[in-house]
Amino acid sequence: DAKTTQPTSMDCAEGRAANLPCNHSTISGNEYVYWYRQIHSQGPQYIIHGLKNNETNEMASLIITEDRKSSTLILPHATLRDTAVYYCIVGGSNYKLTFGKGTLLTVNP
Amino acid sequence: DTAVSQTPKYLVTQMGNDKSIKCEQNLGHDTMYWYKQDSKKFLKIMFSYNNKELIINETVPNRFSPKSPDKAHLNLHINSLELGDSAVYFCASSRGLAGGSTDTQYFGPGTRLTVL
Numbered sequence: 447d448a449k450t451t452q453p454t455s456m457d458c459a460e461g462r463a464a465n466l467p468c469n470h471s472t473i474s475g476n477e478y479v480y481w482y483r484q485i486h487s488q489g490p491q492y493i494i495h496g497l498k499n500n501e502t503n504e505m506a507s508l509i510i511t512e513d514r515k516s517s518t519l520i521l522p523h524a525t526l527r528d529t530a531v532y533y534c535i536v537g538g539s540n541y542k543l544t545f546g547k548g549t550l551l552t553v554n555p
Numbered sequence: 556d557t558a559v560s561q562t563p564k565y566l567v568t569q570m571g572n573d574k575s576i577k578c579e580q581n582l583g584h585d586t587m588y589w590y591k592q593d594s595k596k597f598l599k600i601m602f603s604y605n606n607k608e609l610i611i612n613e614t615v616p617n618r619f620s621p622k623s624p625d626k627a628h629l630n631l632h633i634n635s636l637e638l639g640d641s642a643v644y645f646c647a648s649s650r651g652l653a654g655g656s657t658d659t660q661y662f663g664p665g666t667r668l669t670v671l
Contacts, residue, residue, distance in 0.1 A: 489662030
């Protein structure tokens with residue numbers, strides 16, 4: 447699976463949009479980009495995934511660059527409950543999702 | 556209803572003991588997983604089962620033995636527990652291939668294992 451690079455930590459003000467970047471320059475054509483998050487002491491939670499097109503669901507939006515070498519997860523109106531570690535994962539067809547170190551997003555009041 | 560459940564939530568035991576962690580999913584998924592999250596918070600896959608058959612074994616010591624009695628259950632038995640086994644163990648399930656277009660993994664709440 448392709449490797450991803452994310453900032454170690456980010457801060458965001460409550461109510462503002464949180465934009466979490468991810469680089470995956472070695473992504474191959476059939477690999478999806480997944481985002482999960484882990485709130486302290488809980489199991490990871492699926493957020494969104496995409497292949498080429500931008501995606502939006504009730505939790506977030508995913509913007510994937512045209513060359514697919516990077517993506518951005520957008521939480522449109524961050525709340526204190528969105529404080530978590532966010533993982534960007536590139537998944538292939540081998541049953542595995544490989545979690546990296548992720549980005550600790552802290553939403554401040 | 557809890558989608559993926561694990562028991563127990565906490566497990567404290569002595570070195571050398573044998574223990575089991577149970578996982579059940581009520582999502583009708585075909586694939587189940589065990590992950591280990593160590594003190595440094597790295598989350599690593601250990602095993603994956605698809606329709607009760609082992610499909611991933613990530614160089615885990617053979618003291619760890621997963622058992623899948625049916626598609627809805629994947630238990631983890633650990634023999635001769637060592638200090639380094641202390642971690643949080645997460646069970647997960649998905650419809651099929653991870654990374655597939657419609658496949659996402661749903662995680663349980665975790666089991667915190669402490670080996671003394």
